[in-house]
Amino acid sequence: MRLPSLFILTTAHAFVFSSARADYVADFTLPPKVEERSIIGTDGWDYRLPTQKGDPDTARVVSVRWNGYKPALMLKGANLKCAVPPTTGSKVIITFDLAVTIRDSGNGRPFRIGFGGAPCGELFIDMTADGGLGCQADGSGRGGEIVLKRSEVKNNSFYHCSVTIDYAKQAYAISITGRRKDDSAFQFTTDARPFESKSKAVSTIYIISANSMTAYLDSVAIKSE
Amino acid sequence: MKRYLLFLLALAALPVFAAEKPAGTSFAIDAAFPGGNILVTKIEGDTVQLAPDNRDSKLPWFYWYFRVTGAGGRKLTFLFIKNNVGVRGPGVSVDGGKSWNWLGAASVVDGTFSFTFPAGADDVRFSMGMPYLRADLDRCLAKHKDNPFLQIDTLTKSRKGRDVPMLRIGDKQKKARYVIAITCRHHCCEMMASYVVEGLIEGALADDAAGRWLRENVECFFFPFMDTDGVEDGDQGKNRAPHDHNRDYATEPLYPEVAALKERLPALSKGRPLVFLDMHDPALRTDIHETLHFLEPEERDQAARMDKLCSYLERDQQGPIIYRKANNLRFGSGYNTHVERPSPLSAGWARSLPNTVLGCTIETAYANAGGCEVNTHSARELGRDLAVALKHFLQDKPETITAK
Numbered sequence: 001m002r003l004p005s006l007f008i009l010t011t012a013h014a015f016v017f018s019s020a021r022a023d024y025v026a027d028f029t030l031p032p033k034v035e036e037r038s039i040i041g042t043d044g045w046d047y048r049l050p051t052q053k054g055d056p057d058t059a060r061v062v063s064v065r066w067n068g069y070k071p072a073l074m075l076k077g078a079n080l081k082c083a084v085p086p087t088t089g090s091k092v093i094i095t096f097d098l099a100v101t102i103r104d105s106g107n108g109r110p111f112r113i114g115f116g117g118a119p120c121g122e123l124f125i126d127m128t129a130d131g132g133l134g135c136q137a138d139g140s141g142r143g144g145e146i147v148l149k150r151s152e153v154k155n156n157s158f159y160h161c162s163v164t165i166d167y168a169k170q171a172y173a174i175s176i177t178g179r180r181k182d183d184s185a186f187q188f189t190t191d192a193r194p195f196e197s198k199s200k201a202v203s204t205i206y207i208i209s210a211n212s213m214t215a216y217l218d219s220v221a222i223k224s225e
Numbered sequence: 226m227k228r229y230l231l232f233l234l235a236l237a238a239l240p241v242f243a244a245e246k247p248a249g250t251s252f253a254i255d256a257a258f259p260g261g262n263i264l265v266t267k268i269e270g271d272t273v274q275l276a277p278d279n280r281d282s283k284l285p286w287f288y289w290y291f292r293v294t295g296a297g298g299r300k301l302t303f304l305f306i307k308n309n310v311g312v313r314g315p316g317v318s319v320d321g322g323k324s325w326n327w328l329g330a331a332s333v334v335d336g337t338f339s340f341t342f343p344a345g346a347d348d349v350r351f352s353m354g355m356p357y358l359r360a361d362l363d364r365c366l367a368k369h370k371d372n373p374f375l376q377i378d379t380l381t382k383s384r385k386g387r388d389v390p391m392l393r394i395g396d397k398q399k400k401a402r403y404v405i406a407i408t409c410r411h412h413c414c415e416m417m418a419s420y421v422v423e424g425l426i427e428g429a430l431a432d433d434a435a436g437r438w439l440r441e442n443v444e445c446f447f448f449p450f451m452d453t454d455g456v457e458d459g460d461q462g463k464n465r466a467p468h469d470h471n472r473d474y475a476t477e478p479l480y481p482e483v484a485a486l487k488e489r490l491p492a493l494s495k496g497r498p499l500v501f502l503d504m505h506d507p508a509l510r511t512d513i514h515e516t517l518h519f520l521e522p523e524e525r526d527q528a529a530r531m532d533k534l535c536s537y538l539e540r541d542q543q544g545p546i547i548y549r550k551a552n553n554l555r556f557g558s559g560y561n562t563h564v565e566r567p568s569p570l571s572a573g574w575a576r577s578l579p580n581t582v583l584g585c586t587i588e589t590a591y592a593n594a595g596g597c598e599v600n601t602h603s604a605r606e607l608g609r610d611l612a613v614a615l616k617h618f619l620q621d622k623p624e625t626i627t628a629k
Contacts, residue, residue: 063433069433101547104597214543214547
C-alpha cells in the first residue's frame with residue numbers, strides 16, 4: 001500500500017509548505033502526458049543521452065497495476081533530462097515518489113535521479129553487495145549514503161522522497177519514507193546539512209536508469225517559497 | 226497401504242531438543258493427501274532422511290510434497306540429496322498447503338534443512354515447490370463464480386475418472402476474432418506454472434484495459450491440468466513411462482486429456498487465428514533453469530511472432546519477475562532441438578494446425594528467475610503481465626507478421 005505523505009514536517013516546515021508555490025508538478029495523470037506513450041518530447045522531458053537504438057519505450061507513462069492503475073512514469077534503460085522553470089524562492093522543496101523492481105543481486109547503480117542546481121546530491125539504487133536505496137551521492141555515480149539495504153528494499157512499493165533546500169541558510173534536509181520488504185514502515189530523515197554552492201535555483205531533473213531493473217516515478221513536484 | 230502413503234512415527238527425540246518438545250513425543254510424516262509424494266528412508270531421533278517417490282518416471286526426478294504432524298515446538302532436520310531441493314530452499318506451508326513461502330537459500334546445505342515447528346502447528350507441509358492442485362484452482366474460480374465471462378467446463382474424464390477442467394473466458398454474445406489456448410501441467414510436477422496460468426485467468430477477467438480488450442476480441446481457453454491424475458496423485462509426470470503427456474501428440478494419444486485436446490481445440494477455434502501457449506517449469510537449478518524463458522519455434526514466421534510477444538512482455542511487465550528476451554532459448558540450442566514430424570510435443574502439434582499464428586512453450590523457473598524470486602505472488606503477476614503482452618500482441622494482428 002502506498003503510504004500517504006508521512007515525511008516529517010515541523011510546524012515551520014508546514015507553514016512553508018502551505019505558502020509554497022509550485023514551480024513544476026508532474027503527476028503523470030494529466031495531459032499532455034498520455035498513458036501507454038513515451039514521455040519523450042512531452043512537458044520538457046527529453047533524452048539526456050540517446051538510449052540504445054533510440055528506443056522510445058524506455059520511458060513511458062503507464063497505468064501501474066499494483067498501485068490501483070494510477071499512472072506513473074515507467075523507466076527501463078532511460079537516460080533522461082527535464083528542463084523545469086528555474087525556481088525563484090530561497091527555499092525549495094522537491095518531492096517525488098519512487099518505486100523499483102530489482103533483483104536479488106547485481107552491480108553498479110542502475111538508477112540515479114538528481115536535480116540540477118540542488119546541492120543535495122543524487123538519490124540512487126546501488127546493487128552491489130552492500131548497496132541499496134541511497135542518497136546524497138555526488139554526480140559521478142559514486143559516494144552517498146545507503147539508507148535502506150538492498151535486501152530490505154520492497155519491490156513495487158512507492159518510497160516518498162522529499163528534499164528541502166534552504167539556499168539562504170545553505171542547508172538541506174532529506175526525508176524518505178515507505179515500506180521495507182517485510183512490510184514494516186521505513187523512515188529516513190536527516191537533520192539540516194550544510195552545503196557550499198553558488199547555485200540559487202533548481203532548473204533540471206535528470207535520471208539515469210539501466211534496463212536491468214524497472215523504476216516508477218510519480219508525483220514529482222518542485223515548489224519554492 | 227497405498228503406494229503414496231508412507232506413514233512413519235518417530236518416537237525418540239534427542240535430548241538436545243528436549244526443551245523444544247518433550248522426548249518421547251511422536252511426530253508423523255505422510256503424503257496421504259492430494260499431490261502428496263515422499264519416501265521416508267530413515268528416521269534417527271529428530272533427523273529424517275527422505276527422497277522423492279519416482280513412481281513410473283524413467284529418469285530420477287525431484288518432485289516431493291509431504292506433511293508433518295505432531296511436531297509442534299520441535300526442531301527436525303530433513304536430509305535430501307542436493308539436487309532434490311531448489312535454490313531458495315523448500316517451500317513451506319503452515320496452513321495445510323493454502324499459502325507457501327520459501328524457507329530460504331541459507332537454510333539449506335547440500336539438500337539438508339532444519340525447521341523449528343511453531344508450537345501448536347499440527348499440519349506443516351514441505352515441498353520442493355509450492356504445490357498447486359485442483360482445490361487451488363477452485364479457490365481461484367470461486368472468486369469469479371458470478372462472472373458472466375467465465376465458463377467452467379470439462380474437457381474430458383481422466384483415466385481415473387476425474388473431471389479434467391476446461392475454462393472458457395470471453396463474451397459469449399460475440400464471436401471473438403482471436404483464440405488463445407493455454408495448457409499447463411503436461412508434466413504434472415511443474416506446479417509453479419499453474420500460478421502463472423492463474424494470473425492469466427485473472428488478467429483475462431480483470432476490469433482493466435487488457436482484460437476488457439481480451440474479452441472483447443479473444444476467446445480464451447484454459448486447460449490447467451493436462452495430467453489431472455498426476456497432479457492429484459502427486460506423480461512426477463516428467464518422463465513418465467512409456468512417454469509423458471507432453472510426448473503424446475505425434476500419434477494416437479495414450480492419455481484422454483491429450484486425445485480430447487487434439488479433438489476439441491481445432492473445433493473450438495473454428496479457424497480463427499490461434500495463439501497456443503504451453504506452460505512449464507524447467508529443471509530445479511542451474512543455468513537456464515533459473516530463468517524465465519520461451520522456447521523459440523522452429524518455424525521462422527512463428528519465431529518472429531514469438532519475438533514480438535516477448536518484446537511486449539519485456540516492455541510492459543510490472544510484476545516482480547524481471548523478464549529478458551535475451552534469455553529465450555533459440556531453436557536448435559540447448560534442449561530446444563525437437564525436430565520430429567509429426568511433433569510429439571503439444572506446442573509442436575499446435576503449430577501444425579493451419580490457423581495457429583503462434584504455438585510455443587514458456588518455462589518459468591521454480592524459485593529463481595534471473596535473481597528474481599518466483600513464488601505464488603510473483604508467478605501470478607507474471608501471468609497478469611502475459612495477459613497485457615497478449616493484448617498488445619494481438620492488437621498488432623500477428624497473422625500478418627512474417628519473418629524478415
